[in-house]
Amino acid sequence: MKNLLLIFALASFQFVIAQTPCVGGFAGSFPCDGYDLQATFTLGELNAGSGNDSWGWTDPSDGKEYALIGLDNGTAFIDISNPTSPVYLGKLPTHTSNSSWRDIKTYANYAFIVSEAGGHGMQVFDLTRLRNVTNPPVTFTEDAHYNGIGGVHNIVINESTGYAYSVGGGGYNGGPHFINIQDPLNPVGEGGYSGDGYTHDAQVVTYNGPDTDYIGQEIFIGSNTDEVVIVDITDKS
Structure with missing residues (x-):
């Protein structure tokens, strides 16, 4: 039996209500391999010029699933609980100017959003607000904002x-900027790491491997300009 996958294709064609089966390596105009296309939105339907990234959130209260889409002019929120009939709930506009790059991560039912737009900082959005949208699409406002960074490329959350870690800007030679988000509406900057230069992308984990010297330590794995760096960032000072 073929697997099913919801794909939001930011392209110029009509919105598809019913699923499009994968036949002969294509679901409609999209290449596929064992996955049926469930639905699509055009950029025009999202009132955007481009899109670059996505993330997801599952509401712990009812299991409903939402797609969080990074656009040039903000972040779109789409209810994908019924994958063949998703609902565009609305958009959180960019904090400053438009940008081709926006990144989103989630923690404790909040979305944390950064962008390469100048002076953008980090937007904080309460995802539980998506439960009560009665007349979509709506224009959302941010619930909090962190201005300890400007334009950055990416955000990582452990x-x-x-803790959130912005990378690719925000000082520290483009390395990680440490942000305590344990109280999501009151983010606090706690320094950063500049020893290895610009980080394009990263992962931060609490180590639980075979090396007993590092069990319980917070380890940063950074994809840098010409190397992968591994740094113990447990001590933020």
């Missing part, structure tokens, strides 16, 4: 510790 959910086990409640």
